[in-house]
Amino acid sequence: MNRTANSILDEKFLDVRAKLLEVAADFDRIDRAASDEGPLSGQSRDHRERLGEAINILRSDGADRAERLQKLFSRDYESSWRKEMQI
Amino acid sequence: MDYIDPHIHMVSRTTDDYATLARMGCVAMSEPAFWAGYDRGSVDGFRDYFHQLTDTEPKRAAQYGIQHFTWLCINAKEAENVSLSRDVIAMIPEFIDKPNVLGIGEIGLNKNTKNEATVFLEHMELAIKFQQQILIHTPHLEDKYQGTRMILDMLSDDSRIDRSRVLVDHVEEHTITEVLDRGFWAGMTLYPITKCTPERAVDMIEKTGGERLLANSAGDWGPSKPTAVPDLIFEMRRRGLSETLIRKVVYDNPMEFFSQSKNFTFTLRS
Numbered sequence: 001m002n003r004t005a006n007s008i009l010d011e012k013f014l015d016v017r018a019k020l021l022e023v024a025a026d027f028d029r030i031d032r033a034a035s036d037e038g039p040l041s042g043q044s045r046d047h048r049e050r051l052g053e054a055i056n057i058l059r060s061d062g063a064d065r066a067e068r069l070q071k072l073f074s075r076d077y078e079s080s081w082r083k084e085m086q087i
Numbered sequence: 088m089d090y091i092d093p094h095i096h097m098v099s100r101t102t103d104d105y106a107t108l109a110r111m112g113c114v115a116m117s118e119p120a121f122w123a124g125y126d127r128g129s130v131d132g133f134r135d136y137f138h139q140l141t142d143t144e145p146k147r148a149a150q151y152g153i154q155h156f157t158w159l160c161i162n163a164k165e166a167e168n169v170s171l172s173r174d175v176i177a178m179i180p181e182f183i184d185k186p187n188v189l190g191i192g193e194i195g196l197n198k199n200t201k202n203e204a205t206v207f208l209e210h211m212e213l214a215i216k217f218q219q220q221i222l223i224h225t226p227h228l229e230d231k232y233q234g235t236r237m238i239l240d241m242l243s244d245d246s247r248i249d250r251s252r253v254l255v256d257h258v259e260e261h262t263i264t265e266v267l268d269r270g271f272w273a274g275m276t277l278y279p280i281t282k283c284t285p286e287r288a289v290d291m292i293e294k295t296g297g298e299r300l301l302a303n304s305a306g307d308w309g310p311s312k313p314t315a316v317p318d319l320i321f322e323m324r325r326r327g328l329s330e331t332l333i334r335k336v337v338y339d340n341p342m343e344f345f346s347q348s349k350n351f352t353f354t355l356r357s
Contacts, residue, residue, distance in 0.1 A: 002327035066260040066287065070260050071232060071261050073229055074229055074231065074233065075199075075232065077232060077237070081237055081240070082244075087208070
């Protein structure tokens with residue numbers, strides 16, 4: 001790693017700010033529609049909850065947020081899959 | 088900088104793309120067999136496709152000074168049809184000695200089903216029988232983690248598999264460590280939305296050091312960018328990473344991995 005934390009943040013600040021604004025605007029759009037037409041249901045509600053969990057990961061500490069986010073959006077792995085599939 | 092794109096689907100690209108890639112420094116590429124966007128109806132459909140991969144594309148590439156290599160299989164999406172898959176696997180030996188064939192690929196899983204796993208294991212048997220290298224496709228999005236682990240289980244459970252001759256492609260943050268720790272090569276695919284960006288790929292290079300790690304564009308008929316590897320080179324330079332490390336990932340590593348195939352007769356630029 002050749003760059004300092006300060007230099008990376010300075011370089012990425014506007015980029016991250018723009019991405020966060022897009023997410024905020026997406027959530028606003030969902031909430032506006034929900035106030036007109038009713039709350040989320042079924043899979044859409046599950047997806048919204050998952051996105052909330054993702055934001056909690058972003059707010060947490062550690063240099064492995066991308067990996068934890070990927071796992072949040074992944075199906076579980078069962079080591080017994082070969083037995084279950086009889087393969 | 089000269090570079091090798093180890094995974095690009097040139098049957099989906101125009102001749103202009105070959106010219107652009109040559110101008111960007113691409114000196115060689117390998118093209119795994121993949122899904123055409125529709126399910127092929129017969130083994131003859133695959134036979135025609137393998138002619139394209141072993142005859143037509145090398146000639147198109149050579150016009151621009153690029154050496155073209157390929158991998159053969161029936162892809163995971165079509166593996167649900169086990170009967171057709173078996174017919175294709177039985178036909179592959181017709182092409183295995185063609186001069187640009189590096190091995191069996193891109194085999195793998197798509198939705199992690201029993202049929203896909205069955206066909207994967209039969210491809211493995213073919214590779215073992217003919218002492219071929221293997222290039223592996225891992226699933227997308229929510230299926231990637233589970234599917235990658237299943238693939239690693241099948242490979243690791245067979246002691247005849249030489250892990251140093253297997254490339255597991257499309258790794259991301261949650262799968263790269265397991266692939267490398269188990270002794271396989273790992274490929275990062277620079278692809279919008281479903282795989283990873285050049286910036287995230289460089290993060291993974293910084294974290295792992297770039298050992299047994301390759302980067303590719305996939306460059307197919309979907310929303311992809313055939314010049315994504317030069318984008319990665321640019322991002323690495325922008326971060327001040329050494330030319331030695333850049334060259335390792337985009338040239339030396341693919342050279343080392345491919346050199347294990349008897350058909351990799353690469354001619355250095357004079």
